[in-house]
Amino acid sequence: MSTVLPAASRLSLNQKTVNALGLVEAVELCKRHDIESIGLWREPVAELGLETAVDLVRRAGLRVSSLCRGGWFTTTGEAFTEALAENRQAVDEAAALGADCLCLVVGGLPPGSKDLLGARHQVARALDELVPYAAERGVMFALEPMHPIFAADRGVLSTLAQALDLARDYPAETVGVMVDTYHVWWDPALADQVARAGAEGRIASYQVCDWVLPLAADALLSRGQPGDGFIDFPAITRLVSEAGYRGDVEVEIFNAAVWAADPDDTVTTMRRRFQELVAPNL
Template sequence: MTASTNGAAPDLSRLSLNQKTVNAATVPEVVELCRATGIGSVGLWREPVADFGLQATVDLVAEAGLRVSSLCRGGWFTATGAAFEEAIASNHAAIDEAAALEADCLCLVVGGLPAGSRDLSGARRQVAKALEVLVPHATEAGVKLALEPMNPIYAADRGVLSTLEQALDLAAPYSADVVGVMADTYHVWWDPKLPQQLLRAGNEGRLLSYQICDWITPLPVDTLLARGMMGDGHIDFESTTRWVTEAGYTGDIEVEIFNADIWAADPRQVVDTMIERYASLVAPYAG
């Protein structure tokens, strides 16, 4: 295991490896990476879980002694007509999968503007409509729905919620035991209201997940792959982690990186670097 800067093994009990950080790895490979390095939890994605088998994944994670910090993803609520109904059906299935995995939360990427639309307000109303439909099922299943605000560069095509404030306002009508928010540094680092909204999320009991990666420049042509390893970009992880800690968050800290060069690298080397950066840049400020 990688050593910390003072020579002692770092405490990785709260560190989570999101599958996307080692994108080509299968469920068994991701679980083994966590087991071999002492990482405490794993963030899973529905597609590779389906490929390996839901029950097989449940059993493998349990055998490895891991927690599931999140299941990604539900959402895509902004479609209309039959496409909206298909999205709702998919989200019902995602809730059941999250329940089976005992995931801390189900990540909701809410969706962008429908094709040809410029109606942001209308798209956000669709998200509210979807929550109204899904909350009873999530309540019954014991699953927490985590709204993920996304960086504004994705408002048109991936996420019409751009700030924690918007996400918290949408969550407000529902119990904090059912609907909350995710704070991903890549998406929220720029927000001048971030300290106040993290504190609000903590006070309301709605801060369900803390995800980390860096904002790198220049942005690649495919901005979806613009996430960097912590320390390679512009985000102040000390301040952000302190704010998250002051908000009362004690859950897992999940590294989720979309980056073509990182995906092409050796997964174990990626994880070793991730551990080093977490131990030096994040863990000292996580309480």
């Protein structure tokens, strides 16, 4: 970002936190609560139409902290070719929206496969194909390492170290990493790897939400408001800040109960927890 923003201004509402709302309603929610940044998802953008979405966000004066999501590279043959085409479209959307980064959920194991190394190789192949395209359009990829519980079906990159090892073959301004507390809080190498990411200039995004128990039947929906679970947000936020990250901080919550709640109540709680647990440590 071109200017250093006050900590209180760096809160970003990821659309998934208010999953029942369309983009128009989510933008209005941000304006009601004086939130200056939004993390967008491609599906609501497509539902509204890209040009309309671009105009809506710009007229509202919102920054776009990320666009989610590209990725799903762990396929072969025609499916791999289709994934590349879909990701080029996602790059175009991120460029039009002026998103700080395009989040990449790289994909899990292909059906019937147990070859983790092969799946990770497909991710590298995809980046080789896509990075030049993204670089021409000024879009930064954010590789998202995911908690190992999701390695089979969503993300064969499980640690920041794995994501950074993959990113190092590309310029820092084109391939970075997403530090998502939900996915990395458990990692015993977290402090060293966040510092490494900062030294390499590769922290593309910082997302916060909590790890809550018991896990939902769909583990993806086991995220909570910061402070409701087991993650040390002050400590991790200090790591990210000391590593030099000065961008927006997204709150991204997948949780059926949160989605069913009144969005204004959700954002009121979100803002309060951000001010208590995150902002003082930025």
